[in-house]
Amino acid sequence: MIGLDWATLVGFVGMGCIIAAYAYLTWNEAPNPFVLHGTNLLGAALLTVSLLVHTNWPSLVLEGFWAAIAIYGLAKAARGRRQGRIERPEA
Template sequence: MPLDWASLVGFVGTACIIGAYAYLTLSDATNPYVLHGTNLTGAALLTVSLLVHTNWPSLVLEGFWAAIAITGLVKAARAHKARKEVMP
C-alpha cells in the first residue's frame, strides 16, 4: 500500500511524540510547554491520520494522550501564573 497524505501526517505525529519522549528523557530541565505542546501536536496529527485509517484502540489512545497533554499544559500555565503573582 503506498503512503498517502494521512499516513504521512501520522508519521509526523509519531515523530512528535517520540521526539517529546526523547526530550523528556535526555534533557536535564524540560520546558513543560515544549514537552506537552509537542505531545499534543503529535496526538492531534495521529488522530487526523486515524480518522482516515480507522484503528479504534489507537484512536482512543490518542484521545487519552491529548487529554494528558492538555492537563500538563494547564498545570504549567497555572504554575507560571502563580509564580508571577508571587514575584511581581
C-alpha cells in the first residue's frame, strides 16, 4: 500500500468521524450535541495527528477551527444540561 502509513490511516479514521457526525446531524431529528460535537472533536484531533506528520498548513488550521467549534459546542451543551435545557438521551 503506497502512501498508507500509520499517520495517513489515522487521518482516514478522523475523516470518517467527521463524515459520520455530519451524517448523524443530517439524518437525526434531534441529534445529541455531545455525540455530534464529541465525534467532530475526535475527528479533528485524529486529522491533526495525521497533519502534524504530513504537514498541510491550510488543512491544519482548518482542523484547529473545527476543534475549537466542537469544544464550544460541547461547552454550550454542558451548560445547557446543567441549566436543564437539554434532555438526556434515552438509553
